[in-house]
Amino acid sequence: MRVGVFICHCGSNIAGTVDVARVAAEARKIPGVAFATNYMYTCSEPGQDEIKAAIKRENLDRIVVAACSPRMHENTFRKTIQKAGLNKYFLEMANIREHIAWIGNDKELNTEKAIDAVSMAIAKVMQNKPLHATSFKINKRVLVIGGGVAGMQAALDCADGGLDVVLVEKSPAVGGIMARLDKTFPTIDCSICILGPKMVDVGQHEKIKLFAYSEIEEIKGYIGNYQIKIRKKATYVDWEKCTGCGLCMEKCPSKNSYDYFNFGVAPTKAINIPFPQAIPKKAKIDPNYCRQFLKGKCGVCAKICPTGAINYEMKDEIVTEEVGAIVVATGYGLLDQNILTEYGGTRYPDVISGIQYERLLNASGPTSGHIERPSDHTEPKTIVFVSCAGSRDKSIGVPYCSGFCCMYIAKQAILTKDHIPDSQSYVFYMDIRSPGKGYDEFTRRAQEEYGAQYIRGRVSKIYPKGKKMIVRGADTLLGTQVEIEADLVVLATAAIAAEGAAEMAEKLHISYDTFGFYVESHPKLRPVETNTSGVFLAGACQGPKDIPSSVGQGSAAAAKVLSLFSRDMLESDPAIAQVNTNACVGCLKCLKTCPFQAIVEDTLRSGKKVAKVIETVCAGCGVCTSTCPCGAIQLQHFTDNQLLSEVSAICQM
């Protein structure tokens, strides 16, 4: 065996705090190492050429590159050695940048540690086996989960690009939060007027199969070949027959149903169509409020429905779809106002959330666009907006900025003045965050042209006094306490992860951060990819973002899917689990723990029961290998012996 070792300087990134020449010199002493050198930028073209040349010149058959994280450049160097004729799994990387150079500044100690890391990589590479990928066909259909603006954009771009799209939306209609907004910053154009055409396109596109009021039950498979089980939740209305005439909604006697679409600003009927422009425009019964379900008698809607669409016996239905890639666009949720006890939680009817206010402003909302106080339906004259209601507050677990609140508060202040010219708006803010194009000008307009009074400081308490709400807070610029007698208070409640985000991540096998937002593959360079190949992100499910960014990501995710599907075949990763049938005792413990259901029971010709790995399903997670008591199932490229050789190497130093 002739190992070649390349120690990278990464400019001064590594060489600044690691004596790279000494690491190379020490590597040279290790048995099996035929060649070791250090190089300025190993990943550069000349750096790679140097590796290729050394392989030829020194007759090397294994390569160790000590540089950055393998997540950066493992693929680069694998391709390099492949071009020089070696199997690409004969490469090992020692991460001496992120793991060593960047985290310590004692050059002596860093150098020692780098020598350890390199000797481990050398020990491992000598145990490596050549592995070969197999290729398989791609199913060129795409699943989009979530029909907010981001999901719809992704679905439309994919469909226009010729792909069959399955769009699954959990609520009864597409549109997400944007469908509830009145106008949109910074141009104040009507939200549903610009979203409506997209919604119609989604509903009518021949390439898009829309499952509304449906949820993902199960995801099986792998990039290129997923089997998706979709639960079509019972609507108790046959959508094939329902024409969306709305007669049932008109006649339904149960008038106190919670209105999810309007965030509970006003009640709705037990059978309802969420909003006039809904796509699909179909009725649905809420069995929590329907008298037929609660009391066993009523049946008014069934009698009135001209097409006989009502079916109280309807059950959830599970359908299976097969796709090759998934775009996740499940959006975000809003902080439960009840947590904000210093603002009265939801105790005071005239303290509402920003999205509820959005519904009050909206001409198709429950008040037909008249701003009124929920308590007595009078027109408010003094309105206080409280930004960061929960956001940037570590104590309630939301240390981050919700991103779009500063902007929508400015928008709502402007719209308030338009609706009620003799009104006065106050905005309590921590900082005004408006870094988009035309955004800062917009917040200035709210103040300068629309007279909104901006007060820099936090609100400490809100409490009622007669018919008014007293908002007490600090004005940190004047260094005083302020109290404002308000008619209506609007809280910009924090954006949080969508409901069920963590469970969805588990189904998709993608990672999520402590707040439940999905983690992209690289924060700068791979913003819409995840670490699970075949799964892409779009919109606010990855973190709070406004409409332009959400739409941009929707298109970006679609581009990724289209580029993935531009091939007919994909290569599978050979670094997967493999069973040594001689050693396997057939206890099938591995089968029980595999999170991907990649293991099945198999019977050898001798009649012996053993475990078998379905190659294309195995994700190479290694759970089975740590379960198997006799080490019969081994993760290729990370076998027990390969890892043990690394441990031995470091113990011998």
Add this chain to the structure above:
Amino acid sequence: MSTEKLKEIILKVLPDVDTVIGWQEGFDKIHITPFFMKSPEDAEKAVWNSLCVQNLAAYLPSLKKKTAVIVKGCDSRTIVQYMQEGLIDRSNVVIIGIPCTGVVSVKKVLKAVDYQPIEDVKFSDEKIIIKTSKGEKTLAIADVCPDKCKTCQYPTPIVYDHLAGDPIESTKPAESVYEDIKEFEKKSLEERRDYFKNEFDKCIRCYACRNACPMCVCQDSCIAETRDPHWITQKLSSEEKMMFHMIHAVHLAGRCVECGECERVCPMDIPVAKLKKKINSEMKELFDYVPGVNPEDKPPMYTFNVEEAKIKEHKL
């Protein structure tokens, strides 16, 4: 419970099974050995007394034909664990349960009679009378029972098809089970390390403990002896011995049914079960799980849960 009642049951189930596994007298009066009965004549030789120590359930996974097995309360936990892990087909097994008030540790008896050759053994209410060339010695069974009997929670088998005798309730408090572990944990880290180092240093790596363990399923594939993977060498160093026992303990995490067979068979008198009992106490704490008690349970180490109720790794 009389041996007669047991024989009756054996004769009843024999026609329906290939073998009935029970006990018979061994080479001397104090040693009882496992007995594979195929005929009514065999059944006549079956015995049951406090010397029937072996956990016969351990044979089940390797038997293909329908088998009846005689189990004490403690042994029945092995069967329950096998059921949880899918290692036996319950319909292929007939369980003859024996309510048991405690067995005798042969090692303790031999020590009490100073390792004299045993000439005869008799039982009289809760006592064992040992005759050697030096005379007779009467020992209370409670004084020479294995440690497991002192805290036994399951004197009546948890699962059975036939019960030879009337069920009995445990009289031992449930908290007593891990009392020895709690006591041991009071020692300092160094003391505990030295204790295990000394004990495991005695190990001769005969693997009797592993071979007797009903839950060691790997048989000839045990990684104590393989080269791929090569976790330990055959060297008789303290490190390798320690490693072997660590592996044994970890492989039994949440699986050890506390039958004590490993300790019983160890020729070097090493407290082999202690580490396993410690891990079991942790499993109970973390997963609220006791091995071999409820056939419907899932062993926590053989499930994949993203979130465990008590381990908040992904807490949002």
